[in-house]
Amino acid sequence: xxxxxxxxxxxxxxxxxxxxxxxxxxxxxxxxxxxxxxxxxxxxxxxxxxxxxxxxxxxxxxxxxxxxxxxxxxxxxxxxxxxxxxxxxxxxxxxxxxxxxxxxxxxxxxxxxxxxxxxxxxxxxxxxxxxxxxxxxxxxxxxxxxxxxxxxxxxxxxxxxxxxxxxxxxxxxxxxxxxxxxxxxxxxxxxxxxxxxxxxxxxxxxxxxxxxxxxxxxxxxxxxxxxxxxxxxxxxxxxxxxxxxxxxxxxxxxxxxxxxxxxxxxxxxxxxxxxxxxxxxxxxxxxxxxxxxxxxxxxxxxxxxxxxxx
Numbered sequence: 349x350x351x352x353x354x355x356x357x358x359x360x361x362x363x364x365x366x367x368x369x370x371x372x373x374x375x376x377x378x379x380x381x382x383x384x385x386x387x388x389x390x391x392x393x394x395x396x397x398x399x400x401x402x403x404x405x406x407x408x409x410x411x412x413x414x415x416x417x418x419x420x421x422x423x424x425x426x427x428x429x430x431x432x433x434x435x436x437x438x439x440x441x442x443x444x445x446x447x448x449x450x451x452x453x454x455x456x457x458x459x460x461x462x463x464x465x466x467x468x469x470x471x472x473x474x475x476x477x478x479x480x481x482x483x484x485x486x487x488x489x490x491x492x493x494x495x496x497x498x499x500x501x502x503x504x505x506x507x508x509x510x511x512x513x514x515x516x517x518x519x520x521x522x523x524x525x526x527x528x529x530x531x532x533x534x535x536x537x538x539x540x541x542x543x544x545x546x547x548x549x550x551x552x553x554x555x556x557x558x559x560x561x562x563x564x565x566x567x568x569x570x571x572x573x574x575x576x577x578x579x580x581x582x583x584x585x586x587x588x589x590x591x592x593x594x595x596x597x598x599x600x601x602x603x604x605x606x607x608x609x610x611x612x613x614x615x616x617x618x619x620x621x622x623x624x625x626x627x628x629x630x631x632x633x634x635x636x637x638x639x640x641x642x643x644x645x646x647x648x649x650x651x652x653x654x655x656x657x658x
Contacts, residue, residue, distance in 0.1 A: 371449075372493075379506065379517040380438040381438075381517060382439040382515075383520055383540065384540050385543040387435045388537070391430045414482075418497065430451070447496065447498045447506050449496055450497065453493065457492075459489065474511060480500075485497050522540060533575075537572065541570055543571075544570055548598075551605065556605075558601055560597055564594045564598060568590075571588060573586065581639045584636050592630055592631055599626050599633050602626045620639060620643060623639055625637070
């Protein structure tokens with residue numbers, strides 16, 4: 349969760365036309381229902397822009413780096429074989445776990461042949477076989493196009509959901525309904541109430557200590573955002589609340605948060621913050637940020653970007 353923004357910023361920098369598609373039903377059935385956040389990216393787009401590669405080298409998040417290392421160890425080229433990448437954080441008794449779903453042309457038989465050649469032994473879990481990967485990860489192929497990866501316990505939990513032994517994402521109507529507004533975008537994310545609170549607290553900084561925020565945070569239903577790289581950098585956030593008064597109050601708090609950030613910002617950061625537009629419409633709070641290529645490149649090297657991408 350701490351590096352969610354960095355992952356999305358990296359993945360959004362694509363100069364190719366959008367080839368985004370909703371999460372397949374095969375993938376949805378393998379994601380546990382207790383989702384706190386979904387992040388879905390057009391992974392192939394990362395490697396088609398010099399700007400994206402520069403950003404990737406600067407703030408490469410550990411989960412993505414580990415994923416790439418693990419795939420290469422299994423004989424898969426992530427730059428060409430992976431089309432869509434999903435990270436789903438979900439609640440367990442002692443905190444959060446993250447399961448990854450990769451979709452692409454994996455050619456399952458070839459992957460199995462490589463693992464056999466490398467003498468990698470898998471372990472059966474019901475009808476599936478779980479294989480160890482590099483960086484302490486494990487993986488299993490649901491079909492020739494869908495791979496589940498993460499800690500071994502996480503992969504087993506995903507298989508439990510897929511096999512009907514536990515509830516899957518399809519049973520979480522709050523999250524699936526929010527997905528309908530964004531799931532065809534190149535880069536998108538959906539967060540539940542708890543995930544939204546965490547995100548806003550990080551974004552607000554000192555403004556999160558205001559009494560009004562403490563009062564309304566439990567009235568947040570969830571949120572969703574998209575990132576596009578068309579005619580500049582575009583970030584759109586939609587926070588869904590229980591009523592119009594809550595949305596209006598949250599809008600005022602976020603504007604206060606921008607002012608707090610400006611107080612300690614340098615000139616480059618102030619220009620970026622001037623491009624943040626916040627308003628409320630009915631029960632929703634809407635935040636839009638747009639920057640041209642030059643402004644975004646300057647922001648990339650700023651202390652503000654470092655702070656929000658940790």
